[in-house]
Amino acid sequence: MTQQATNEATESMPGEAERARVLAVCRSNWEYRGIDDASVREMLAELSEHLEEAASAGRSPKDVVGADVPGFAASWARARTPLRLRVLRMAALIPFALAVLLLLTHLIDRTLALPVEAPRIAFYAVIIAVGVALELRRGSLGFLRWLLVGLIGIGIAQLTTWLVGDGTLFRLPLWATLLLMLPGLPYAYGDIRARKAVAAAAE
């Protein structure tokens, strides 16, 4: 379900806002818990259909998933995919996502060896920790909330500069950034293929 589709649905049906929130929290939890893209889509479709039928019968999303939505999502994720496979996926995709950010920084700074300083590490650490924690609890944050998380990151980076300075700790060569991407490439490629297959089936 795209953000636009979610918004349209929110406006069109009463109670849809709560259903969209439940689906967003589940999506975030499944993605961050290492469930593959195709499975996330399938689980979301299944849950979405159930929530709609329950709503038609006068039951709330809370009757379906309980009061603890992240707990429900986590329990489904654990049942769906073994921990070993989920850990492997995340171990490959986290460096991949980080490498994409670093690659952008290489391009912006126009350098083959990116200087890495303590404030830069603090900035990324805050963005990842706060962003992931919030998405697990609230679902997709949206642009404005991500912007707020970014501002918090900049604040923490400034604080780190003030505390420990902004001297270069080490230089990250471009080949190391590309190397970080390697383990995640098969997963990213698999997700893109699955997405295309779903789109083709829908047509």
Next chain:
Amino acid sequence: MHDQRRSQLLRGVLDLCLLALIGERPRYGYEFVEALTESGLDLVSEGSIYPLLARMERAGLVDSYRAPSAAGGAPRKYYRLTDAGTAELAAGRATWGTFTVAVSRTLEGQGGAQNSDTGDAGARHDTAGDQ
């Protein structure tokens, strides 16, 4: 307390109930809830069936396919029994049969003992009254 006990008991046999319902015919998620409710088995959280179904699918007891529902609309994910699921259901039914007999025997036995105690006490009371 009564509802909590019912919920705990249902949690212990929910997988077997789901297998039995799929054994009747292939079903999709919401149909399980409807069928359980019709049988007088209300789930505290309806969604608890999905982790169970996923676990059974991983264990090879059920498999799934997408098909349009009888009511129309978008295709839904239906679950059907595999051979392993059929065998598991048969074994589960046998276990449940012997288990319920044992539990009933225990509960009725204790109930009977309690009644006879009460009866004795009543008899003693009557005797005391006579004196």
